[in-house]
Amino acid sequence: MATNGAGELNVAIIGAGPAGYYTAEALTATDRPVHVDIIDRLPTPFGLIRAGVAPDHQSIKNVSRRYEATNTRENVRFVGNLALGRDITLTELRGLYDAVVLATGAGKDRPLGIEGEDLNGVIGSAAFVGWYNAHPDYTDLNPDLRVASVAVIGNGNVAVDVARVLAKTAAEMANSDLASHAAGSIHGSPIRDIHIIGRRGPLEASFTPKELGELNQLENCVALVDGKQLPDPSGDADLSGAQKKNLAALRAMALNSADAKPVRLHLQFYLRPMAILGDRCVCGIRLEETRVEGGKCEGTGVTEVLPAGLVVPCIGYRTSPIPDVPYSARYGCFENEDGRIAPGLYCVGWAKRGPTGTIGTNKPDGAEVALKILNEVSTSRKEGRDGLDRIIRERDLHIVTFQNWKKIEAEEVASARNGAPRRKLTDVHEMVRIAES
Numbered sequence: 001m002a003t004n005g006a007g008e009l010n011v012a013i014i015g016a017g018p019a020g021y022y023t024a025e026a027l028t029a030t031d032r033p034v035h036v037d038i039i040d041r042l043p044t045p046f047g048l049i050r051a052g053v054a055p056d057h058q059s060i061k062n063v064s065r066r067y068e069a070t071n072t073r074e075n076v077r078f079v080g081n082l083a084l085g086r087d088i089t090l091t092e093l094r095g096l097y098d099a100v101v102l103a104t105g106a107g108k109d110r111p112l113g114i115e116g117e118d119l120n121g122v123i124g125s126a127a128f129v130g131w132y133n134a135h136p137d138y139t140d141l142n143p144d145l146r147v148a149s150v151a152v153i154g155n156g157n158v159a160v161d162v163a164r165v166l167a168k169t170a171a172e173m174a175n176s177d178l179a180s181h182a183a184g185s186i187h188g189s190p191i192r193d194i195h196i197i198g199r200r201g202p203l204e205a206s207f208t209p210k211e212l213g214e215l216n217q218l219e220n221c222v223a224l225v226d227g228k229q230l231p232d233p234s235g236d237a238d239l240s241g242a243q244k245k246n247l248a249a250l251r252a253m254a255l256n257s258a259d260a261k262p263v264r265l266h267l268q269f270y271l272r273p274m275a276i277l278g279d280r281c282v283c284g285i286r287l288e289e290t291r292v293e294g295g296k297c298e299g300t301g302v303t304e305v306l307p308a309g310l311v312v313p314c315i316g317y318r319t320s321p322i323p324d325v326p327y328s329a330r331y332g333c334f335e336n337e338d339g340r341i342a343p344g345l346y347c348v349g350w351a352k353r354g355p356t357g358t359i360g361t362n363k364p365d366g367a368e369v370a371l372k373i374l375n376e377v378s379t380s381r382k383e384g385r386d387g388l389d390r391i392i393r394e395r396d397l398h399i400v401t402f403q404n405w406k407k408i409e410a411e412e413v414a415s416a417r418n419g420a421p422r423r424k425l426t427d428v429h430e431m432v433r434i435a436e437s
């Protein structure tokens, strides 16, 4: 029996991350009758809230409660474990729904583009963070952490997250949902030096003060900065509030003593990677000193080699292309005009803007795209969710509903140990089995 009401606008949102949920929230906040299916390739909702945000930053993950509230609306449905491109095509979805919104994020690492980046032991942050956050795609990554020195490339919060997760002790991570397979490797590792390498200077770094400040409060690890790389305080009056706070944190680190704690975290500026060195496995990285003049960063020709057994580039992400959807190689996201790709086809979040902004940035973004859809798309007699359910039955697809995701979540919470909020499951088959039990 058909369930899509006459005059109802049927929208499919592909991707159950923040951008997808904020769009669904805005679409269903008006008087217009709308039904939204939020489709995700994973059996679990919430995108990078689950698989990106650091495992020891649980309070940030609480934003998912807001998305849960959206999911309790009777005209919003989560359809997990259904992948665009694997289980269903975009053409099929566009044939079923009045509007399709691509909220697929930017899940692939942007390459460094230098020699040696394919060596074993060079692992981009999408994969590395996915591994310690129990993303099913990266469970088997198995990075070799039996190394003394790690180079983390980039001067944003992802680099800070990676360094902090590597530096924290098991006790410091007790209240986190760090993947069990990662906890064993990280806490048994002999890492003694972690280097965060930035091409530009401390004023150009995009760390946020809170995240940077945390690096100076680690139990086993001392944060170190060469005071000569920090600007003179006489120029502080012209700086933004965030720059001033970051400089205060860096100046405090510059006073630390290298032998204060067993592990050292070096924040090094004005260095750009030239080549990753090694035979089969990485053993170091060649860096060139830089200077920043008139906003431009240029090499000085002076190089040095930093020994490192693991290199984690944290330099940004790209959206995975989808056949027949115009793609901007420059920005690593879909070509769009304020979220509109083609009639009835939209994008939002990182798939629209590229990998920039915080979770909150996706809210106005989702609202803007929702408004566009409500203004531009007229209701048709397309099948909507009934048509999707027919395809799911015909293909014997094992989708996960929101109620069934709650069973997975209950299992994760019930099996948590030592104060952890959950023990994340990583095997999709196991999750589907629990969902269907």
Ligand SMILES: Cc1cc2nc3c(=O)[nH]c(=O)nc-3n(C[C@H](O)[C@H](O)[C@H](O)COP(=O)(O)OP(=O)(O)OC[C@H]3O[C@@H](n4cnc5c(N)ncnc54)[C@H](O)[C@@H]3O)c2cc1C
Residues within 6 Å of the ligand: 014, 015, 016, 017, 018, 019, 020, 039, 040, 041, 042, 045, 046, 047, 048, 049, 052, 053, 054, 057, 060, 082, 083, 084, 085, 103, 104, 105, 106, 107, 129, 158, 161, 348, 349, 350, 351, 356, 357, 358, 359, 360, 362
């Ligand atoms: C490591 C890391 C840490 C971060 N920490 C913070 C933080 O502490 N605070 C903060 O404010 N912001 C943080 N961010 C930024 C924040 O996570 C993003 O702004 C936000 O997640 C982007 O939302 P999105 O919905 O566009 O993408 P995503 O959250 O990536 O969601 C995309 C969803 O699409 C799904 N998908 C992809 N392809 C398909 C397909 N073919 N079929 C079906 N589904 C598909 C994915 O499974 C995923 O669930 C962090 C980002 C990273 C990478």
